[in-house]
Amino acid sequence: MNQRYVEIALQNLRTESPHQLDHVVRDGRAYSVKELHPAFHTSYDWHSCVHMHWLLVRLLPEDPEAIREALDRTLTPDALAAEAAYLRSSPSFERPYGWAWALVLAAAVSTSPDPAAKKWAAAMTPLVAAIVDLSNEWLRGAARPVRSGVHSNSAFALALLLDAAEALGQDELAQAVRDKARTWFAEDRDCPIAWEPSGEDFLSPALSEADLMRRVLTDDEFAAWLPAFLPDLSSLQPVEVRYPIDGRQGHLQGLNLTRAWQLAALTDDEQQVMAHLEAALPSVTSGDFNHDHWLATFAYLAQGGGLITSAG
DSSP: OHHHHHHHHHHHHHOOOSOOOOOOOSSSOOOOHHHHOSSSOOSSSHHHHHHHHHHHHHTGGGSHHHHHHHHHHHSOHHHHHHHHHHHHHSTTTTTTHHHHHHHHHHHHHHHOOSTTHHHHHHHTHHHHHHHHHHHHHHHHHOOSOOOOSSTTOHHHHHHHHHHHHHHHTOHHHHHHHHHHHHHHHTTOOSOOGGGOOOTTOSSOHHHHHHHHHHHHSOHHHHHHHHHHHOSOGGGOOOOOOSOTTSHHHHHHHHHHHHHHHHHHHHOOOHHHHHHHHHHHHHHHTSSOHHHHTTHHHHHHHHTTOOSSSSOO
């Protein structure tokens, strides 16, 4: 299956359209996607391109020659400096989901044992600096979390930012995430998980919060917090997707995968994890670009692949 994920990710890096460009026009000019985003202009959108790069880094041992060749074309100093400059000039662009994935990509590159990764890590330095600065500023100013089941979800982004910041030695950002997580979530109780999901979620707000807090709280604190927040995780069942060609409803396949990934970290119920995983896996390699531009990343995680290293 990993080899199929490599094929999907490589195809994403070759696919320049369709692409959803999120850009605020300030000067009346028409820009190409590649001009604005010389590193991350393929796949369907910027964040999906970023986590397809991440998937290739994590799967380097599967096909090192082809993956190195692909990443050498995009993870260049000039391209990544341009991406960093764009983020600084448009500080709400891809906040927080894309930021989190880009920092995770940098962390995966920095910890990769592959010899080629050293130059990619060096090239990513300005992008890392931009995301760290922007994230610290965002965390200082954000008064409340966003509890959605899509890209704007605060808890999911904080979990990724924390893992990446720790791996990259960005101690100030890591501490800022821990502090904000405690401020926002430590007193939460009796989450109405029966209200999930909405019609286009790919994240569970409840599980994303719990998955963040297992990183932030001590073992004793978390052992007390989780049952008070989520008394019964066993009620979660795989979500049926009735109209998968609708990209928004197709998000629900991703929800099955992210639930499987997070439930594996939060419970010992292997049957529940497998039920969610098996419900979504047929869509991951369906050949439909609605699915192929993003699902493989979460399938890899749900099947035990590590976010940054081989563990967790």
